[in-house]
Amino acid sequence: MSSNTQRRVLVLNGNGNNLGDQAIFAGWLRVFGDAVDAAGLDVIVDQSFIYDLPFREETIATINASYDLVVMGGGGFLYHRGADRSASGWGFDIPEALIPSLEVPFAIYSTGYNYRAFAPQHFPAHTASHVRATVKHAAHFSVREQGSVKMLEEQFGVTEGVSFVPDCALHVEPGRVHLPRLDPSRKSLGLCLRIDRPEERFPAPFAESFERYVQTLVETCQRLVEEDGYQIVFTPHLLTSGDLEVGRLLRASLPEDSLLLLHEEVPAIYHGADLGHPALLAGVYEKLHLVLGQRLHSVILPWAMGTPVVSLSTTRSNGWMQELFGSPKDQHIDLFDFDRECRTERFVSAVRAASSERDALSAQAKARKAELVEIARRETRALVNDTLGTLRVKSHPFVQEVAAR
Numbered sequence: 001m002s003s004n005t006q007r008r009v010l011v012l013n014g015n016g017n018n019l020g021d022q023a024i025f026a027g028w029l030r031v032f033g034d035a036v037d038a039a040g041l042d043v044i045v046d047q048s049f050i051y052d053l054p055f056r057e058e059t060i061a062t063i064n065a066s067y068d069l070v071v072m073g074g075g076g077f078l079y080h081r082g083a084d085r086s087a088s089g090w091g092f093d094i095p096e097a098l099i100p101s102l103e104v105p106f107a108i109y110s111t112g113y114n115y116r117a118f119a120p121q122h123f124p125a126h127t128a129s130h131v132r133a134t135v136k137h138a139a140h141f142s143v144r145e146q147g148s149v150k151m152l153e154e155q156f157g158v159t160e161g162v163s164f165v166p167d168c169a170l171h172v173e174p175g176r177v178h179l180p181r182l183d184p185s186r187k188s189l190g191l192c193l194r195i196d197r198p199e200e201r202f203p204a205p206f207a208e209s210f211e212r213y214v215q216t217l218v219e220t221c222q223r224l225v226e227e228d229g230y231q232i233v234f235t236p237h238l239l240t241s242g243d244l245e246v247g248r249l250l251r252a253s254l255p256e257d258s259l260l261l262l263h264e265e266v267p268a269i270y271h272g273a274d275l276g277h278p279a280l281l282a283g284v285y286e287k288l289h290l291v292l293g294q295r296l297h298s299v300i301l302p303w304a305m306g307t308p309v310v311s312l313s314t315t316r317s318n319g320w321m322q323e324l325f326g327s328p329k330d331q332h333i334d335l336f337d338f339d340r341e342c343r344t345e346r347f348v349s350a351v352r353a354a355s356s357e358r359d360a361l362s363a364q365a366k367a368r369k370a371e372l373v374e375i376a377r378r379e380t381r382a383l384v385n386d387t388l389g390t391l392r393v394k395s396h397p398f399v400q401e402v403a404a405r
Helices: 017-038 057-066 096-101 127-136 144-155 206-228 241-252 277-288 295-302 316-324 344-356 357-389
Strands: 006-013 042-049 067-077 108-112 140-143 188-192 231-234 259-261 290-293 308-314 331-332
Touching: 017 042, 017 067, 017 277, 042 140, 067 316, 096 127, 096 331, 108 127, 108 144, 108 277, 108 316, 108 357, 127 144, 140 206, 140 357, 144 188, 144 206, 144 241, 144 308, 144 316, 188 206, 188 277, 188 295, 206 331, 206 344, 231 241, 231 295, 241 259, 277 331, 290 295, 290 344, 295 316, 295 357, 308 316, 331 344, 331 357, 344 357
Parallel strands: 006 042, 006 067, 067 108, 108 140, 188 231, 188 290, 231 259, 290 308, 308 331
Antiparallel strands: none
16 A cells, blocks of 8 residues: 555653663564555654543544544553552543544554552452453554453453554664673673562562562572672663662672673663663673563563573563463562562572573574564554554644643
């Protein structure tokens, strides 16, 4: 199909200072752009933040007049916290009665059910009905792993109308990154933690549990350095005060030549949101022997680069992603069972098991990535052709303040 008439797309996601969210948006642009090019379309994309845009009458009218498609995702916005003020009880902040008034086609794209281990998971009573109505009216509704398909059915009664589109970060290509202190003669272990909101990730008393967790990680790194000769590469995806403190603790606990702090080695990655940063991060992960990852995209990006991952799971999505890449169960540390799993010996043995299978796991990951990327391309081409392939006759009085939110 070929047309010189321009379409405009509004994409709403979490693209910000979190490198995982940046990877989602960068990957989405790649796979969506490929689908647009294949369809011979001329498309402008405006990006905003999903949680900053409540859909109310005035905003909906502007969107209907200004856009040909709205895409929400990827990312894990199938969740609810008590402080959330969404009209729906989840990430799509629109009263259910107003969903039919959103005349422009809209897509919930490659999202996920974002369950945290020790957070109360009490959706408002009306959320199930809202999610079902969203699935009914959406031009496309997809999730990034099969676990979310199951949760949609169990939590919200959604039994059809949902497709599988793997996480957008799979489409990020590695950039060239220079790590002069990384010793290629030694094994290297990436370490990425998610330690914000400890009350949602660790059992009560969560301050004591958090301290035990960090100490277990430090002892794990010490043993791997002393007994196996590893270099530890600390790769925070978000520079929280907790991440910086862990970095200082690692520095005080490990020999200087056995620790690289990525925010010091490649500080440019952490200077604001930039579509080039995920490529640099992927380039780092590509160089490593293994990764010990807690943030979801410290699981996804390394696997996409062919680097095996031992996951530290305080959300169900980590385990689901490990299953997607065929990771052995002993290399998934399920911190939902905190007392049994949060032990130095458990962490060390999981890393050693992954190391012993490194080549086979890497080859398996590369083959699986190719399959997943093809699924995403096929689904995204269908989305583009079904929604943008036939132009709706309309004017485009683009309102800048909506896209600039």
